[in-house]
Amino acid sequence: MRLVRGLPAATFRLSPLLILLGLSLSGCGNDSITDSPPIAQDTALTVDDFETATSCQTCHPVHFEQWSGSMHAYALKDPTFAALREIGQSLYINALDGACIQCHSVVARETGAMPWGPFDYDALPPQVQEGVGCDVCHVVSGIRSLSGADMIFSPGETKFGTIADPVPNSAHKSEFNSLYSSSEYCGSCHDLVTGDGLQLEAVFREWRAGGFAVTGKTCNDCHMPDSLGSAVPGGPERTLHDHSMVGADLALIPFPNRPEQLQKVTDMLRSALTVEWDLPPTVSAGDTVDLQVRLINDLTGHNVPTGVPFIRQMWIAIEVFDDNSLIYTTGELDANGDLKDENSAFAESEIDEDLFNAQATMFRADSVKTGLTWEARYLDNPSIVAGETRPVDYRIPVPPGAAGPLRVEVRLRFRSFPPYVIRALGQDALLPIDIIDMWEDDRTVAIL
Numbered sequence: 001m002r003l004v005r006g007l008p009a010a011t012f013r014l015s016p017l018l019i020l021l022g023l024s025l026s027g028c029g030n031d032s033i034t035d036s037p038p039i040a041q042d043t044a045l046t047v048d049d050f051e052t053a054t055s056c057q058t059c060h061p062v063h064f065e066q067w068s069g070s071m072h073a074y075a076l077k078d079p080t081f082a083a084l085r086e087i088g089q090s091l092y093i094n095a096l097d098g099a100c101i102q103c104h105s106v107v108a109r110e111t112g113a114m115p116w117g118p119f120d121y122d123a124l125p126p127q128v129q130e131g132v133g134c135d136v137c138h139v140v141s142g143i144r145s146l147s148g149a150d151m152i153f154s155p156g157e158t159k160f161g162t163i164a165d166p167v168p169n170s171a172h173k174s175e176f177n178s179l180y181s182s183s184e185y186c187g188s189c190h191d192l193v194t195g196d197g198l199q200l201e202a203v204f205r206e207w208r209a210g211g212f213a214v215t216g217k218t219c220n221d222c223h224m225p226d227s228l229g230s231a232v233p234g235g236p237e238r239t240l241h242d243h244s245m246v247g248a249d250l251a252l253i254p255f256p257n258r259p260e261q262l263q264k265v266t267d268m269l270r271s272a273l274t275v276e277w278d279l280p281p282t283v284s285a286g287d288t289v290d291l292q293v294r295l296i297n298d299l300t301g302h303n304v305p306t307g308v309p310f311i312r313q314m315w316i317a318i319e320v321f322d323d324n325s326l327i328y329t330t331g332e333l334d335a336n337g338d339l340k341d342e343n344s345a346f347a348e349s350e351i352d353e354d355l356f357n358a359q360a361t362m363f364r365a366d367s368v369k370t371g372l373t374w375e376a377r378y379l380d381n382p383s384i385v386a387g388e389t390r391p392v393d394y395r396i397p398v399p400p401g402a403a404g405p406l407r408v409e410v411r412l413r414f415r416s417f418p419p420y421v422i423r424a425l426g427q428d429a430l431l432p433i434d435i436i437d438m439w440e441d442d443r444t445v446a447i448l
């Protein structure tokens with residue numbers, strides 16, 4: 001069990017409602033960065049202080065095109081985000097809202113542009129609809145704490161980046177800032193600590209704890225790969241950074257560049273782990289085949305899966321056939337498309353005893369499982385840590401009458417959402433969810 005514990009509830013001196021919600025997002029415990037991000041910023045900024053992504057499009061068409069298909073552009077359009085937030089709204093009379101827009105729409109947080117309570121997406125200003133847009137990311141002048149998007153946003157005429165000698169232009173000033181090539185920059189949003197000190201999203205901390213030591217790479221080395229080109233049409237040759245910022249997730253609604261993103265996500269996932277497996281060359285009918293799969297995280301700078309590990313599924317699917325038929329299976333789906341574990345609607349009749357699924361589970365303070373992030377106080381997270389080798393063993397019974405040779409097919413499969421979660425969010429229309437094979441192989445075993 002890898003239980004990540006929150007602090008005992010008795011240590012809290014926060015408002016009872018926030019304790020209940022687990023939503024006062026706090027700093028990371030690093031001595032040099034102690035302040036806690038506020039749930040809603042009290043700044044003097046207005047929406048018009050931020051520019052829309054379309055205003056950058058004419059001069060930066062390639063960046064715009066890549067960003068528009070990214071999960072950053074999806075952050076507020078995401079129907080699962082809206083659905084989960086709505087559940088929180090009805091349960092907690094909207095007290096949750098400010099916390100949810102904290103990272104998903106910094107413009108709304110900084111300006112108060114998104115009223116708490118139910119909202120009409122189409123009525124929101126484009127800068128808010130854009131989620132994590134150009135003018136959120138390129139106006140960061142510093143970081144206060146490595147959690148909860150607690151950055152210093154300074155919208156205005158200066159755009160920060162990593163071009164040291166930018167060509168002047170009529171739209172904005174440009175300024176070099178080394179922060180933009182650091183992992184801390186991404187880490188400030190890709191990190192969520194609840195009010196109870198539970199590390200719910202930990203990509204940055206996983207990377208810092210050992211991911212960098214394993215791969216020697218920063219977030220951008222893997223998520224914003226380089227290419228040569230110009231940052232503006234006709235501009236000088238530059239090292240550009242891919243803004244499609246591919247990870248493991250895909251839009252569940254019609255979205256720009258969806259086929260390209262699917263291909264890039266597939267490539268990303270197929271490069272995430274080294275997989276090895278052992279199988280004896282022969283077996284006697286009536287005996288067992290001892291099979292071991294090893295998942296080795298030597299290629300990724302953080303856990304696999306990461307981010308929201310309580311909804312990502314990564315599982316091993318095995319099928320063994322003799323001459324005539326399927327004699328063993330694990331990792332197959334039930335009639336609803338769910339894995340055959342306790343979350344299956346058919347759990348009473350169809351449990352897959354051998355199932356390996358790296359999905360994390362959230363627990364409430366009373367040790368009951370929960371799917372609601374704000375109720376979570378403990379996390380059982382079996383994801384594969386950077387540098388770790390995880391052996392998974394199987395003993396596969398071979399029927400006495402089996403006719404050989406056996407054919408053994410093994411796959412490592414991934415999907416960003418289990419169907420039962422989508423149904424619980426009342427979003428059935430988004431089904432089915434793409435399943436991506438991260439790795440597959442097959443071998444035969446002779447029957448003696």
Ligand code: HEC
Binds near residue numbers: 135160161162170
């Ligand atoms: C009128 C054209 C124009 C518009 C509109 C424009 N830019 Fe630029 N931008 C440029 C030029 C020219 C450069 C310099 C490119 C170079 O030196 O290779 C640049 C450079 C940049 C840089 C790199 C800065 C650095 O020093 O690393 C960033 C970041 C940037 N722009 C962001 C934006 C954003 C965000 C928007 C929209 C809010 C935007 N730009 C709108 C022309 C424009």
Ligand code: HEC
Binds near residue numbers: 215222248249307
């Ligand atoms: C050595 C390459 C590498 C580095 C370094 C790296 N990543 Fe990743 N990242 C990957 C791969 C491969 C995946 C897909 C597998 C997975 O989901 O874990 C991924 C997935 C992700 C995801 C999607 C997770 C999910 O399952 O939904 C996010 C978010 C992410 N990375 C952010 C970051 C951030 C932030 C950093 C820096 C702190 C970083 N990554 C560093 C390779 C890398």
Ligand code: HEC
Binds near residue numbers: 064138162238242243
């Ligand atoms: C999630 C944050 C994020 C978003 C959103 C984002 N950028 Fe960037 N951008 C960066 C970072 C980080 C770099 C520098 C990467 C590096 O040097 O490793 C960068 C680099 C750039 C550059 C310099 C050239 C290059 O490719 O390195 C330009 C121009 C630019 N961005 C424009 C834009 C525009 C236009 C948009 C919106 C369409 C946008 N960015 C959206 C983070 C972001």
Ligand code: HEC
Binds near residue numbers: 074189
């Ligand atoms: C202002 C906050 C913010 C910053 C800064 C930021 N991100 Fe994100 N990022 C988000 C949010 C919010 C999402 C999730 C949107 C959704 O799916 O609803 C996301 C999604 C992603 C994803 C896709 C996750 C998946 O499951 O596939 C990747 C990869 C990613 N970010 C990488 C980066 C990298 C690399 C950087 C640094 C250059 C960065 N982000 C900076 C807020 C941010």
Ligand code: HEC
Binds near residue numbers: 085416
């Ligand atoms: C600390 C910043 C932060 C806060 C606060 C935050 N999120 Fe997120 N959220 C993210 C990031 C980053 C991702 C992408 C995670 C990944 O894929 O690795 C994400 C992903 C999600 C996803 C999964 C989206 C997908 O398409 O896979 C949902 C749903 C979601 N958030 C809902 C919420 C709700 C509801 C709240 C308020 C209770 C909230 N978030 C608060 C940063 C945040």
